[in-house]
Amino acid sequence: MTASAAPRFDPLDPLGLDDLLDDDDRAVRETVRRWAADRVLPHVARWYEDGQVPEVRELARELGALGALGMPLHGHGCAGATAVQYGLACLELEAADSGIRSLVSVQGSLAMYAIHRYGSEELKERWLPPMAAGETIGCFGLTEPDHGSDPAAMRTHARRDGSDWVLTGRKTWITNGSLAGVAVVWARTDEGIRGFVVPTDAPGFAAHDIHHKWSLRASVTSELVLDEVRLPEGAALPGVVGLRGPLSCLSHARYGIVWGAMGAARACFESALEYATTREQFGRPIGGFQLTQAKLADMAVELHKGVLLAHHLGRRMDAGRLRPEQISFGKLNNVREALEICRTSRTILGANGISLEYPVMRHATNLESVLTYEGTAEMHQLVLGKALTGLDAFR
Structure with missing residues (x-):
């Protein structure tokens, strides 16, 4: 060419x-x-x-x-x-x-x-x-007050009572909790961990919103309480027993985060780029100074590498070849780099970077939650570490 x-x-x-x-x-x-x-x-x-x-x-x-x-x-x-x-x-x-x-x-x-x-x-x-259709909102109950990264230790349990199941326990940090008309709740049973589809109008089910959050403030986060919630046999998910069920769902959600984090990063980068070409200090736009250009260049490199990684993982998922370890690779990298892009963007905007007139601080605080949910950065490091070495460092 x-x-x-x-x-x-x-x-x-x-x-x-x-x-x-x-x-x-x-x-x-x-x-x-x-x-x-x-x-x-x-x-x-x-x-x-x-x-x-x-x-x-x-x-x-x-x-x-x-x-x-x-x-x-x-x-x-x-x-x-x-x-x-x-x-x-x-x-x-x-x-x-x-x-x-x-x-x-x-x-x-x-x-x-x-x-x-x-x-x-x-x-x-x-x-x-x-x-x-969005007529019914759903939520997903896995995390508990005392058990986040170690779902195998969950305390929520389900026991058989005749032909019914009876669920008791608590789940926390549940997105959509108080909005939901249905909750997928994971619980211990004598057969192993199983999933249950729980209508939220069932007697004994309650959802209480978590307030005083400084992240994901445009999102409903709740605690679920299940107090002897009685369900028919058909409410149990028949297709899986064990942690493989909820973990496969988490992998599917993590894939979306690989892409989503780059959206937050893009919004911050574009805000910083526009600001750098219009904000003047010392007689010219701050984008004309070497340190600002270095920041913009580094952000652009990491942003578009992250988008390219997301594309690659998406093509592998479409081909049926995407592994959970590869999703961990994507979430670990892209959320970590998105946070750094947000923080660097904030430095370019200076004091204006903390104002809600710009999206940067809002995205940065949101990404602090994204860094943690669907598996902390440390857990994804250990997933990759095990895949690389063959040695399990979780226990």
């Missing part, structure tokens, strides 16, 4: 990653980007400051109409999109706010995915269509 035939350098796509997408991919991306620009960005700073999203149920129905809920699942009203298209949607949603992407991830990649993969046909037909 001659120099004259080379495409124009795009500061927002320096590697030309848009070439990796086909027309359907671009259509998905642009649809979600437009929706987020119209329905989230004008309001999200206020939602974050107030710590609530008043119209969250309406947003869920709109996301359902877009096909964004349970997006890569097939049948029962789900869109049947590719893994890459789902990833692009996560990136665009988190570029608006991590809380909105969390709503979608928990709905589709945790609650719906568990029912779709492990549920009976009766459970699928009952729950998946209204969940895909």
